[in-house]
């Protein structure tokens with residue numbers, strides 16, 4: 001195999017609780033994550049001993065700063081010599097709580113495993129993934145997952161197919177700063193007890209019990225979060241919440257008609273607005289040769 005094209009799907013956090021700080025400074029989390037049909041296109045092509053090249057005309061990220069470069073380097077240094085050109089067409093908004101960079105990294109792990117016949121086990125993939133970023137293990141699998149630890153404990157759960165609208169406001173929120181704001185804030189006591197034994201995620205459960213510990217803190221900083229939520233509810237959303245460390249806000253709609261009407265209306269006010277559905281995996285292989 002000489003090349004492989006993949007879709008790296010974004011994620012939404014349907015539920016996010018921060019349990020505390022671990023010994024090495026990262027946070028222990030309880031999350032329910034969902035991969036969605038908003039994706040970056042990635043093409044990996046073997047080159048002839050030309051090293052690692054990232055071809056990206058869609059962002060200003062310096063190529064050695066790209067999370068995909070870091071990912072290839074880990075595999076190159078620990079597992080097998082890698083010489084590839086990686087082309088990316090970036091469509092997932094950045095610093096958004098959508099796990100875009102993490103999904104690109106996961107696509108690189110899966111793509112290299114295929115074209116270099118590395119035969120990596122799930123454990124080996126997770127091991128590489130967690131070195132790159134806390135959200136990368138989830139992105140390797142995607143679908144609907146109960147995620148624990150700093151992001152490396154992944155368990156499958158069933159869920160409905162949800163109809164989303166996603167709005168990314170102009171404001172950005174770097175993840176490390178969001179955790180710092182959380183650490184310095186007054187904590188709201190929350191419980192994850194109700195999650196014990198849950199086998200199926202449906203809209204009713206989400207509406208009654210789900211929350212995101214980052215939401216009140218990031219909403220305090222950016223009033224646009226509450227404005228988007230209020231606009232979503234006014235136009236018929238069944239549930240709306242901020243994703244991850246922000247600033248993206250998503251809404252779930254019961255009916256396709258209501259969602260389409262809401263989208264047609266809200267797109268006049270918000271330029272980064274996306275219709276999106278659930279996907280069963282985080283990374284999809286489109287073609288190879």
Ligand SMILES: C[C@](O)(CO)[C@H](O)COP(=O)(O)OP(=O)(O)OC[C@H]1O[C@@H](n2ccc(N)nc2=O)[C@H](O)[C@@H]1O
Pocket residue numbers: 013025026027028029031097099102132133134135136149150151175176179244245
């Ligand atoms: C907020 C979430 O996006 C929710 O899905 C993730 O927990 C964050 O995952 P991520 O962006 O892949 O995180 P990383 O790139 O590994 O880390 C960015 C920064 O977030 C903080 N961080 C991240 C994950 C975690 N469990 N505890 C942390 O404290 C660390 O300060 C780190 O420097």
Ligand SMILES: Nc1ncnc2c1ncn2[C@@H]1O[C@H](COP(=O)(O)OP(=O)(O)OP(=O)(O)O)[C@@H](O)[C@H]1O
Pocket residue numbers: 061065066067068093094095096097098099100101102104135173174175244245246
């Ligand atoms: N391939 C990439 N895609 C996106 N960001 C990248 C990439 N490589 C490096 N980065 C850097 O990582 C930063 C944020 O990454 P990303 O978009 O994954 O975060 P996010 O949207 O906050 O997601 P989350 O908080 O859910 O992990 C960007 O500002 C950018 O500088």
